[in-house]
Amino acid sequence: MTCSRFLQLPAERALSVFFTAGFPRLGDTMPILEALQESGVDMAEVGFPFSDPVADGPTIQESNLVALGNGMTVATLFEQLSGLRRSGVTMPVLLMGYLNPLERFGAESFFARAAECGVDGLILPDMPFDEYLDRYRALFKKERLKPVFLVTSRTSEERIRAFDAEEPAFLYVLSSDAVTGGRAAVSEERDAFFKRLKEMRLKSKLIVGFGVSDRESFNAVTRHTAGAIIGSAFVRAVAEAKDDAGLREVTKNFIAGVR
């Protein structure tokens, strides 16, 4: 068994990027992953689109609809990712999306195909923790994929410790009460929350998402955590790219602007 790619993550200031598969063009999934790898990003989350993404703001909603309009499906995504680990992408890659397309594809097949492609973990925001324990945990273990659990300032300590005990890829810490693409919350309150998490001395890395969009917000949220995820701002940036060269250019500039 290969060593978990999550071990490559730097101890601090890890930069992770989310994008929607099939956006802006159907075939952009691998070119974006390659461009992110070349630009020195530490980890990537590939969103598989859903028609009704309730935890997402307007930018990612729109990118989902465009991707679906382009013909993106779960089956197509796995075809695109089949050469993932032969293409020079060595960073950890996770798939992120809602349960219904996964269930419709068949959960067993979904997990198996993801593992075959060299995907490292899954982020499923509408997967209840109960259901994870009853049903999905066995699939994660079988396919050696890592789960990720979302943590908000209102998640109880008991619950956070239960998440931590599952050895997730990381804990996805929400910077504010909002859907994706919003602005990070008032910093004092937020820092107190991050510090409280840090003081819990969890085994899992804390990676912050939602409301991280640029150098300023990246620097602010990674003061007390191991890294951050940028999603909507990157999706907005690649929307402009016309071809593969454009994607590489946009990605390089975007990442340079954050780091």
Add this chain to the structure above:
Amino acid sequence: MRLEANEKGFFGEFGGAYVPEMLYPNVRELQDRYVEITGEAAFQRELNELLRDFAGRPTPLFAGRRLSALFGCEILLKREDLLHTGAHKINNTIGQILLAKRLGKTRIIAETGAGQHGVATATVCALMGMPCVVYMGEVDMQRQALNVGRMRMLGAEVRGVSSGSKTLKDATNEAMRDWIANPHDTHYIIGSVVGPHPFPDMVARFQSVISREIKEQCHVLGGRQPTHVIACVGGGSNAMGGFFHFVEDEKVALIGVEAAGCGISSGRSAATTALGQPGILHGSRTLFMQSEDGQVEEAHSISAGLDYPGIGPQHAHLHTTGRVQYVSVTDDESLEGAKLLARQEGIIPALETAHAVAYLSKMRFSGSERVVVVVSGRGDKDMGTYLERLGEGISR
């Protein structure tokens, strides 16, 4: 059979609470407290007083003599259309706002399709002096403009939703996003038996007053319980209320009427039990119309209140077990149903209700039946559609 959620909120294989972590504390608080709070004597007293003095309960069970003669059986009309605000929706909004107050919430949000739930929510918010935001698809705002005006007059803010099909499904998404962004002070009054546990069970309990009264009133009207209860199903709240106390009595045939739109195989339909597959939408596992790839399909119905691609988890369970028979009628048939009730009994029903009435014409009766039709709402809001669609036919 019984219709009770298990401890995780499942009815058979349907239900549950598939919510992102941001909503977990809110949903968990409701799960932990709704049975206890709604069971308190003081809560029940306040609820029943408001249902009586503000909403106008009990509603009559009216013997429709001309309809009975026409169909050759006894037809009883449960007059939810006579309630304050014009539909059954207020049974639920009164209950939920009393619950929200006891949970210390100070702001209310809701989604609405036809606008009846939005009006019922705006009404109880005015009554309780609470700020209210109602999400409504832009298509629905156009076809139900009267209800938009009513909500605004009642002091609610109506936010148009321009994503997706711009109807009820999208308004529900947007309301959930608002709740994610405002979890501390806000209660989301879901208008149908949909959403994460405990909403389907809670809304069903608040609407169950419909079947409780039907039972009592049937007792007074000669003692015989109904042979059939018929109600329209969008998400399914009036039907759930009308069926609730009869589910265990297998002698009573329960019929849910869905909107076939332009026809079940037309590609423009909302007949979920015919076209839907199991999946996870709006926080629960239920039946809804979806593509091979698990993308939610857009529903179509002439009635904004039935224009939803799914049904609540109890209905999915009642369909799968066969306890309730789900059928459908088309847009055109529903217009005939509306005319029928108007001409035979002097009641102009809502377009949603017209679907339940229209199904009578498709049934065969032997003469001994006692059929209850839930008249879920009145037709004032639909006069524009009636005038436009019936055209010259409105006076023939």
